[in-house]
Amino acid sequence: RKEVEQDPGPFNVPEGATVAFNCTYSNSASQSFFWYRQDCRKEPKLLMSVYSSGNEDGRFTAQLNRASQYISLLIRDSKLSDSATYLCVVNQAGTALIFGKGTTLSVSS
Amino acid sequence: EADIYQTPRYLVIGTGKKITLECSQTMGHDKMYWYQQDPGMELHLIHYSYGVNSTEKGDLSSESTVSRIRTEHFPLTLESARPSHTSQYLCASSESATGVKAFFGQGTRLTVV
Numbered sequence: 722r723k724e725v726e727q728d729p730g731p732f733n734v735p736e737g738a739t740v741a742f743n744c745t746y747s748n749s750a751s752q753s754f755f756w757y758r759q760d761c762r763k764e765p766k767l768l769m770s771v772y773s774s775g776n777e778d779g780r781f782t783a784q785l786n787r788a789s790q791y792i793s794l795l796i797r798d799s800k801l802s803d804s805a806t807y808l809c810v811v812n813q814a815g816t817a818l819i820f821g822k823g824t825t826l827s828v829s830s
Numbered sequence: 831e832a833d834i835y836q837t838p839r840y841l842v843i844g845t846g847k848k849i850t851l852e853c854s855q856t857m858g859h860d861k862m863y864w865y866q867q868d869p870g871m872e873l874h875l876i877h878y879s880y881g882v883n884s885t886e887k888g889d890l891s892s893e894s895t896v897s898r899i900r901t902e903h904f905p906l907t908l909e910s911a912r913p914s915h916t917s918q919y920l921c922a923s924s925e926s927a928t929g930v931k932a933f934f935g936q937g938t939r940l941t942v943v
Contacts, residue, residue, distance in 0.1 A: 755931060764920055764934035765873070808873070817863055817888065818924070818932055822872040 723821075724748060727809050730825035738799045742824050744792040744809030754785055756794050757808040759823065765808055768794075799828045833857050836921050836935035843911055843942055851906045851938045853921030859933075860926040862904040866890060867918045867937075879904055880926070911942040 727744045734740050746754075754771040769776065771783040771792055782795040792809055809821035834855040843849055853862065860881045865873040865888075875888030879898040893915070894908050904923075908915055918939050924932040 753930075762869075764937050766934070767931040770931065817861075817875050817878040817886075818922070819875075820865075820873040 724819045725809055725811050725821040727807075727821040727824050730806075730823075731827055732824065733827045733829065734799055736799055736801060736828055736830050738828070739795065739797045740799060740826060741796075742794045742807055742809075742826075744794075744821055746790050746792070746809075746811045746819075748811070748813055749787075749790060751790075751811045751813050753812040754792050755810040755812075755818075756781075756783055756792075757810055757820075759806045759808055761805075765820075768807070796826075799826075801828050801830060804828045834921065834923055834933050834935045836919075836938050838938060839936060840939045841941070843940070845910075845912055845942055847911050849908050849911050849940070851919055851921075851940070853904045853906070853935055854902050855904075855923040855933070855935075856902060857923060857933070858901065859923035860901065861924045861932075862898065863922045863924075863932070864888075864894075864896060864904070864906050865920045865922065866892065867920060869918070873920065877906065911940075913942045916941050 756768040757765040758768045759765040771785045775784045780797045784793045806823040806825045808823045811819045837852045862879045864877040867873045874890035876892040877896040879885045918937050920937045921935040922932045
């Protein structure tokens with residue numbers, strides 16, 4: 722079983738749609754969690770950290786369920802510019818960042 | 831913007847050549863990483879370092895080697911390049927504490943012919 726697993730993509734949605742991505746991680750000792758965004762042929766960039774209490778940044782909401790080892794990202798009112806690959810990332814003390822395979826989102830007009 | 835730089839951005843080189851991919855950061859980060867990524871595929875960790883003179887192999891077996899003689903510099907070397915090494919190589923750095931974000935360089939796109 723992979724350490725970080727994400728929904729298979731691609732997700733094809735119209736502008737204005739709400740879309741949710743899921744991610745599960747296998748190591749209960751994981752301590753910090755992130756969502757990164759990667760555009761085609763570019764480097765990954767941090768979208769947001771994920772906190773146990775849940776956190777929101779504009780149209781983006783991230784949730785963490787430690788008991789279920791589950792992370793989610795919700796995007797409301799999708800824009801064309803949201804088209805990218807979204808990477809779930811997990812960090813444990815004493816190890817490197819572990820990336821999921823990513824979920825591709827395509828928003829169309 | 832992150833202060834982490836990779837050179838060269840693009841490299842086309844013949845089989846058997848020795849190559850070094852450079853990565854430097856000016857943020858004073860202790861942790862640095864090298865990831866390999868083929869087009870449309872996932873990131874694979876190939877090396878990481880927690881500080882000067884510390885290097886570890888990642889999840890993906892790699893014929894490359896790394897060194898960390900200075901905090902700001904984490905070069906990756908391939909002694910004899912092969913076509914199977916053709917890929918994108920991404921360097922990243924972060925502070926030592928968990929819960930802090932990592933910054934990525936723009937990557938080196940390597941083609942071995």
